[in-house]
Amino acid sequence: MATEADTCRKFVVPKLQSAGWDSDPHSIAEQRTITDGRVVPVGKGFIRKPPTRVDYLLRYMRDFPLAVVEAKAAYKTAADAVQQARTYAEMLGLKFAYATNGHDIIEIDYFTGKETHVTDYATPQELWARYQAGQGLGKVEVGERLLTPFNHTGGKDERYYQQIAINRTVEAILKGHERLLLTMATGTGKTFVAFQICWKLWSSRWNRTGEHRRPRILYLADRNI
Template sequence: MDKRVPTERDNCSKLIAPAIQKAGWDLQTHISKEKALTDGPTIVRGRLVARGKQKRAYYVLYLKPNIPITVVEVKGNKHAIGEGMQQALIYAKMLRVPFAFSSNGDGFVFRNKTRLPAVMETQIVLDKFPSPEVLLRRHEAWKGMSKTRAIIPFHI
């Protein structure tokens, strides 16, 4: 595949999204693209009121509807592979998820805030993106839960 992709959007659609889907994440049930995380700051000037720019994660991946597990932040090819990690970590904290990814289309930098295993940040190639099952197992180990308990909705 031609790696000279000019924009972040092209990077997402031609490289990142296919890698995520290949790992077993379903576009309809597991992936939310350009997910708005905030409404944006309220800007007041005299009698005029407007909203500022929203904070949006490129991808939020879900185990089930309304149960997020990770955030993926994407940058263009001119940026370093991990350049979006700080932004991804902010979004992960907002969503209270333990995993964050950053990518520029060359691969992924994976931040595992659970510290299980002890390595917190690793670089992985595009075709080795972790499946939902892999992240669920890591999350279960971190929380000390069984698989069935980890995905039961809170309100039940």
């Protein structure tokens, strides 16, 4: 009997590659861990549940994912993967998701609210264009600035919720919002998030006047240095 791994190897990956998701700067992150397993007390100790992983995360750029793909074994239906695909897409703040059994593909579009049976996966360019239209990113330079890479000096990768906070904040600023509030708990990386927001705006030469120069940024911290 064909397994989920068989579905991924024989059907999902080849179709994703044909759609261009494996061509630089786009990429396919396979079995991407979203969260570590939950710690559950047992007697005087504890056990850790399995981590939460998506089958495939489709990234337009390294720091800007667009969709998830959830696969099931061929003897199941694509519909069996829909709820899980939706759960992961919503956790990651994504607007697109795919559910498949290898043969049938269901595309979930959060802009339209529709689930559609499709024969192939959308290309990176197609999904990016739909994302820009859905989010109202009319100007080309807005999209280009939004895709500015994070600073990866030191090799530290952002957590999924940090990536969401960074990209959503930068997008709101680029769309002209002047007052924003991020609420983050202690230990969730507020300084890291603030730095990456500043880095993206600095690197893309965004400023409120529209001039081609780097912005001036005032960084206030509630601590003594």
